[in-house]
Amino acid sequence: MNVSPKKKPVSPKKRVVGFNVMEDRCIWMKAGVVNYHICDNAFDCNACPFNRAIRQAMKIDPSVDHQTAASKWVTYLVERYDGANRPCRHALTGRIAAPKTCPYNYNCSNCAFDQMLDEMDLGADLGEPTCNVVAGFKIADDYYYHMGHSWVRFEHGGRARIGLDDFAACVFGHLSQVDLPPLGAKVQQDRVGWTFGRDDHRAGVLSPVTGTVLAVNHPAREHPQLVNEDPYHTGWLFIVEPDLPKRNLKRLFFGQECTQWIDQEHRKLLGLMGPPYEDMAATGGSVVRDIYGAIDTLRWDDLASQFLHTTKK
Structure with a gap:
C-alpha cells in the first residue's frame, strides 16, 4: 500500500493593502x-x-x-x-x-x-483608523506590524507611513525624546531606524521596511506625548518610499496574525511583571498607558530587549 506524503500547507500570498483604499481593481x-x-x-x-x-x-x-x-x-x-x-x-x-x-x-x-x-x-491627514482591542491594546485595521513593535501603513502609490504601535506606547509610557532619521536617509528592515528616550534611558526601534525617508512628523518629534496618546494617527513618525514594498511583507504581521502576536506579547509582558499581575491576562480590558512607570519591578533594558529586539542601552 502506497501512502502519499502529506503536502505542506501553503501560506496565503500576502499583498500590499493600501490604507483607506475603496477601489482595488488594477x-x-x-x-x-x-x-x-x-x-x-x-x-x-x-x-x-x-x-x-x-x-x-x-x-x-x-x-x-x-x-x-x-x-x-x-x-x-x-x-x-x-x-x-x-x-x-x-x-x-x-x-x-x-x-x-x-x-x-x-x-x-x-x-x-x-x-x-x-x-x-x-x-495630508489621511484619517484615523478603526481599531480592535487585544489584551487591552489597540490594533489598527489595515496596518502592518513588525516584531519590534513598529507599524507601517501603505498609502496610495506604495508609500509607507511608520510609527510605534500601541503596545510599545503603553509599555514604555511617557517619552521625553524621539529621534527620527533625516530626510533622504535610508532605513533598512530589521535594523534600527530611529530611537526614543525617557529620562536617562534610550532605546532603538527596528524599521519595518526598507526605503528612503521622505517626510517626518515634526509635531510628534517636538511633543513625544503624541506617540503615547495617539500612536496610530497624530503620533505617526515618518514616511518612506519603500524600495520594493512586497519584499517587506514576509517579515510583517497583518490581519489575524496581529491578534495572535499581540496576545503572545501580552503574556510575555505578564511574565516580566510577575505573579501579582496575572489577573490582567483577560483579553479586552483596558491597560494603563505607562506600564513602565507604574510597575517598579520592570527594567527598561529588559523591556527593550524582549519587545524591541534591540541592543540594550
Missing part, C-alpha cells in the same frame, strides 16, 4: 485592457511587475508613438481610449474625483500632476 482592468486583476501593490505602478509586463506587451515607450507600435494591446487601448479621452490612472482608482485625461500613455514618472499629488499626500 488600473489596466479599469481601463479595459485586462479582464481581471486586483492591485496588490497599493497602486505603486512604478514598482509593479504586472504593470511592467503589460507595458512591455503593449510596447509602451515614451519615445515611441503608440499609434505606430505593432501590438494588439496598443490597438485595443487606442480603440477604447483615444489620446483625448484616455483617463488619468488617479481618476480610475478614485484618488481624484474630477475627470482628467492622461497625456503620457500611463507613463506617470513623467507627469507633473502625479508628482504634485504625491507631494500633497506627504502633509
Whole structure:
C-alpha cells in the first residue's frame, strides 16, 4: 500500500493593502485592457511587475508613438481610449474625483500632476483608523506590524507611513525624546531606524521596511506625548518610499496574525511583571498607558530587549 506524503500547507500570498483604499481593481482592468486583476501593490505602478509586463506587451515607450507600435494591446487601448479621452490612472482608482485625461500613455514618472499629488499626500491627514482591542491594546485595521513593535501603513502609490504601535506606547509610557532619521536617509528592515528616550534611558526601534525617508512628523518629534496618546494617527513618525514594498511583507504581521502576536506579547509582558499581575491576562480590558512607570519591578533594558529586539542601552 502506497501512502502519499502529506503536502505542506501553503501560506496565503500576502499583498500590499493600501490604507483607506475603496477601489482595488488594477488600473489596466479599469481601463479595459485586462479582464481581471486586483492591485496588490497599493497602486505603486512604478514598482509593479504586472504593470511592467503589460507595458512591455503593449510596447509602451515614451519615445515611441503608440499609434505606430505593432501590438494588439496598443490597438485595443487606442480603440477604447483615444489620446483625448484616455483617463488619468488617479481618476480610475478614485484618488481624484474630477475627470482628467492622461497625456503620457500611463507613463506617470513623467507627469507633473502625479508628482504634485504625491507631494500633497506627504502633509495630508489621511484619517484615523478603526481599531480592535487585544489584551487591552489597540490594533489598527489595515496596518502592518513588525516584531519590534513598529507599524507601517501603505498609502496610495506604495508609500509607507511608520510609527510605534500601541503596545510599545503603553509599555514604555511617557517619552521625553524621539529621534527620527533625516530626510533622504535610508532605513533598512530589521535594523534600527530611529530611537526614543525617557529620562536617562534610550532605546532603538527596528524599521519595518526598507526605503528612503521622505517626510517626518515634526509635531510628534517636538511633543513625544503624541506617540503615547495617539500612536496610530497624530503620533505617526515618518514616511518612506519603500524600495520594493512586497519584499517587506514576509517579515510583517497583518490581519489575524496581529491578534495572535499581540496576545503572545501580552503574556510575555505578564511574565516580566510577575505573579501579582496575572489577573490582567483577560483579553479586552483596558491597560494603563505607562506600564513602565507604574510597575517598579520592570527594567527598561529588559523591556527593550524582549519587545524591541534591540541592543540594550
